[in-house]
Amino acid sequence: MKRFPAALVGALSLAGTQVHAGDITDTVHKAIVYNPDVLVTQEDRNAIEQNVREAKAGYLPRVDVYAGVGGEKSDNASTLGETGKNGYRGLHREESGISITQMLFDGFFTKNEVARQKATLQAASYRVLAAGEDVGLRATQTYLDVLRRREQVEVAKDNLAAHQRIYDQIRMRSERGVGRTADTDQAAGRLALAKANLEAVMGNLRDAEIAYVRVVGEMPTDLVPPTPPADRIPADLPALVDEARQTHPVLASAVADIDATMAQHEQARANDYPRFDLELGASHNNNIDGVNQADEDLIAMVRMNYNIYRGGADLARKRSTAFKINQAKRIRDRAEDQVIQEAGLSWNDYQTAQTRLELLRQHADSANVTRAAYLKQFNIGQRTLLDLLDTENERFVAESNYIDGKYRVMYAIYRIVASEGRLLSTLGVTPPEGSEVTTGK
16 A cells, blocks of 8 residues: 655645545554554564574574685694604695584573573564554544544534624624624624634644544545444443453563563573584595595584583573563563553543533533524524624534544543454454464474
């Protein structure tokens, strides 16, 4: 998909250029497929997958081929026997050979390295999923913001049309000599304010469209008001927190990181054991050590290497990895706190938004009823122009606030689902590639 340069976004919006966006599921899908925040985690996961394969190579034999050619000068028993005199003998030296080494036992180093990389891969896969959930929620928010701003633009246009009608009516009265100039001036001032309000909400709409492009990668159009998954909301906050602890990918990633550090700690114990390797080799050399003839060898050896002392480095490494386990556990605890906090905030936001929405609806209904009554009373001289203009302004504010409240409730529902780490599955969106938890191949 072609992404719009940042400098082009505002121009496209102003020019009315649009690209099909689809419903909220389609929007979220495009966001997680093309958003760079998700792509970064995918590339990191892909790199770690190769680390798993690199670690498994420790189980396979190592094959080395070597060759060399050059000059040699030797003074030893061989040259003395061949020449009968002391002194250096110069020959053209040639070497070639092959060596095959198979690890038999390395103190469980390879086993634990594979386990560490697999756990790291699991953590990375969960991070891809977490990034997808995060971007999905941001895409949902920008989707709802565009719809919200579009509705507010329509309310502002209606408000401007109402003020234009009042102004025209007052101006006609003034021209006929039955109205006051002050009323005309007052109506003209409120008309200018209505125009300014329309410009402000249109600017807010353009901002929302720019935010949509930043997350999704294309201009929004034909957005369909979604039906939030209210049936997915848990019965209470404790139920939400419990669910989030079980399913949130951020917490699962932190747990996998603990497994990785534990495997690393076990790996640090490898030097407590001797290492055994099976070595097979063949060599073909010429003119070695001053002997002017071929020199060939075939070997099959089991070799043991056991380091006795390295200046305390092995003990320091074991202590270091033990501290890393504790660090990973603290990071897990911090992640759990963040997940619980987000669950609590999303729950509180939903409860507050629901309560406010009903009150905002009552205010909007009351403002519409008052507006209609004041208009009739103004026409028969029972209300002043200021009363009428004030009711128009109150209606505009009330309708705008209700639209804000309505979309806040929608977003709060999606946010609760996201706080569980289940936004993508709830929307029916395929998780980003690489988010499947695997132990590697």
